[in-house]
Amino acid sequence: DQQVKQNSPSLSVQEGRISILNCDYTNSMFDYFLWYKKYPAEGPTFLISISSIKDKNEDGRFTVFLNKSAKHLSLHIVPSQPGDSAVYFCAASAWGGSNYKLTFGKGTLLTVNP
Amino acid sequence: DSGVTQTPKHLITATGQRVTLRCSPRSGDLSVYWYQQSLDQGLQFLIQYYNGEERAKGNILERFSAQQFPDLHSELNLSSLELGDSALYFCASSVGTGGYNEQFFGPGTRLTVL
Numbered sequence: 560d561q562q563v564k565q566n567s568p569s570l571s572v573q574e575g576r577i578s579i580l581n582c583d584y585t586n587s588m589f590d591y592f593l594w595y596k597k598y599p600a601e602g603p604t605f606l607i608s609i610s611s612i613k614d615k616n617e618d619g620r621f622t623v624f625l626n627k628s629a630k631h632l633s634l635h636i637v638p639s640q641p642g643d644s645a646v647y648f649c650a651a652s653a654w655g656g657s658n659y660k661l662t663f664g665k666g667t668l669l670t671v672n673p
Numbered sequence: 674d675s676g677v678t679q680t681p682k683h684l685i686t687a688t689g690q691r692v693t694l695r696c697s698p699r700s701g702d703l704s705v706y707w708y709q710q711s712l713d714q715g716l717q718f719l720i721q722y723y724n725g726e727e728r729a730k731g732n733i734l735e736r737f738s739a740q741q742f743p744d745l746h747s748e749l750n751l752s753s754l755e756l757g758d759s760a761l762y763f764c765a766s767s768v769g770t771g772g773y774n775e776q777f778f779g780p781g782t783r784l785t786v787l
Contacts, residue, residue: 563715591773602675602763602778603716610773648715652773660729661706661776665715 562586563651565664573672578636580667582649585630589651589662594623594634597646597666606647607634639671676700677779679764685785691752694782698745698766704728705747706767706776707739711760722747723770754786 564583572578580594590611595603609616609623609632616623622635636643649664676699686692698705707719709732718731722741733739736754741747751758761781767774 565715593775595778600780602677602765602780604675604778605775608773608775650716659770659774660718660721660731662718663708663716665713 561664562589563649563662563664565647565649565667567667568665569668569670571670571672572639574641575638578634578639578643578669578671580634580636580647580649580669582632582634582664583630584632584651586651586653586662587630588653590654591652592623592625592632593650593652593661594621595648595650595663597648603648636669639669641671641673644669644671675777675779677764677766677777679762679779679782681782682780683783683785685787686754687787688754688756690754690786691750692754692784694749694751694762694764694784696747696749696764696766696779698747698764699777702766702768702777703745704767704770704774705741705745706765707733707747707749708763708765709760710763710781711757714760716763719749721770728770751784756786759784759786 593608594606597603646666678697703724706721708716719733721729739749765776765778
């Protein structure tokens, strides 16, 4: 049972345009959400996060929106740059009885074309 | 550079064998996490250690085990290897163990089982 779903395996956008990456979740106990970016041959790196008490968090060109009623979050990148081309993982955190656990989606490959 | 180191970078072995993957966390981080990323799969959480003690278990097979040593480095042992164990194995570390603690990932160990 996949609790965090990224339904688009890939996304291609033009440089300067907006990139929107989507993520859906099923577990209503998730209370913290994160986006990680991964380049080939490297480990994932933290990008931006949002607490369940907020509906928006912004950091420079990156904005994450959370819609709790729809159990949906999205990452907006404006404007997109070729260096943003990477795999983006959505992750969610919930108390697992003895500890917090991160559950990751399968990732979306973003390609930004010059 | 996340500050998390993993060795070796690549490992090629045969079915039935046993291997050990090593991880050194960032300086000051007490938590170590292990993840598996198979082809077309997201990051699957395997196990977490905090200050030498097991904290949380995910989808870790019985053939796999891990430990965290007094100097906080961790090892993931994979035994009776099968073809399906071929994957990228990531180690991550964080300061604490709460869900709001950002995890820093190492570059991964690519395991190929022939």
